Amino acid sequence: MIKHFNHAVVAITGAGSGIGRALAIRFAQENCHLALSDLHLDSVEETKQIIQSKARFKDLKITCQKVDVSDQQQVFDWAKYVFDTHGKVNLIINNAGVALSGTVAALEIKDYQWIMNINFWGVIYGTKAFLPYLEQSGEGHIVNISSVFGLTAQPFMSGYNASKYAVRGFTEALRQDLEISNSVVSATCVHPGGIKTNIAQSARISEKLSKLTGKSSQDATKEFEMTFLTSAEKAANTIFKAVKNNKRRVLIGPDSKLYDWSARLLPSSYQAIFTAVVRSRMAKKK
Incomplete structure (x- = not known):
């Protein structure tokens, strides 16, 4: 675990927007040096510019790299670059992720491969590359970012659920491994609810799902965004506190706490409730 944040080196994936950008700003406030990556280099460089525009952050060392977290070699090369450039690494936040929506029947194998390669394998690559x-x-x-979809399963979200449940299982096992081996490293699994980011804009939505629900992909995206209750800044602050206090699990937002409560009190029957709610919404569209 980290006891001293002053001049610590923090690496963040998906740092070009949303929670990733907010995390970069939050850790800069703790006088941490930053190694930022994103699939879009221009966006992560914009994050750097936002931070360095404030005089008190000008002495911080901030590096930016274009990294596709689904590419093992890119992630491992980036980890080595960060260590060689900054001299050390104290924290890796595996934040980059995407969303996928559609029925199991409608989604193709390549759709599942796409989301697992980013959301799950990206976390494994980031963990393995930076751990030494x-x-x-x-x-x-x-810090590995799961989701409320790693707490309960949702209709039409099998791919996203699979990836986020996998992140949760991996991180919880990782934490125990580190403790048993008396490692100087610890781990935290984060379950954000609806965070005000652009993840909905980059989500893949099956055309067959639009026909089934009676909603266009644009309408589905807008409805998805309406569930975003918590700001990225608040999420970043919660994650910082979790690292500081060495928390095992972090729930972010009132919806995350609701889903956690549902899973605890109604471990299987919550599915029937979710199904009924979705059927009711679909009926109103017809």
Whole structure:
């Protein structure tokens, strides 16, 4: 775990927008040096410019890299670059992720491969690539972003659910491994609810799902965005506090707490409730 944040080196994937950008700004406030990556280099460089536009952050070392987290070699090369450039790494936040919506029958194998490669394998690559450097730092932490979809399953979200449940299982096992081996590194699994980011804009929505629900992909995206209750800044602050206090699991937003409550009190019957709600919405569209 990290005891000293001043001049710690924090690596963040998906740092070009949303939670990733907010996390970069939040850790900069703790005088942390930053290694930022994103699939879109221009967006992550914009994050750097936003931070360096404030005088008190001008002395922070901030590096930016274009990284596709679904590419193992790119992630491992980036981890080595961060260590070689900054001299150490104390925290990796595996934040980059995408969304996918459609029935199991409608989605193709390549759709599942796409989302698992980013949301799950990206987390494994980030963890494995940075863990040796975190160990060398003397105090380190791994933050993996799951979701409320890693707490309960939702209709039409099998791919997203699978990836986020996988992140949860992997991270919880990782935390135990680190504790048993008396590692200087710890791990936290984060379950955000609806966060005000652009993930809905980049989500893949099956055309067959639009026919089934009677909603266009544009309408589905707008409806999805209406569930976003928590700001990225608030989410970032909650994650920072979780790292500081070495929390195992973090729930972000009132909806996340509601889903967690549903899973605890109604471990199987919550599915019938969710199904009924979706059927009711679909009936209103017809």
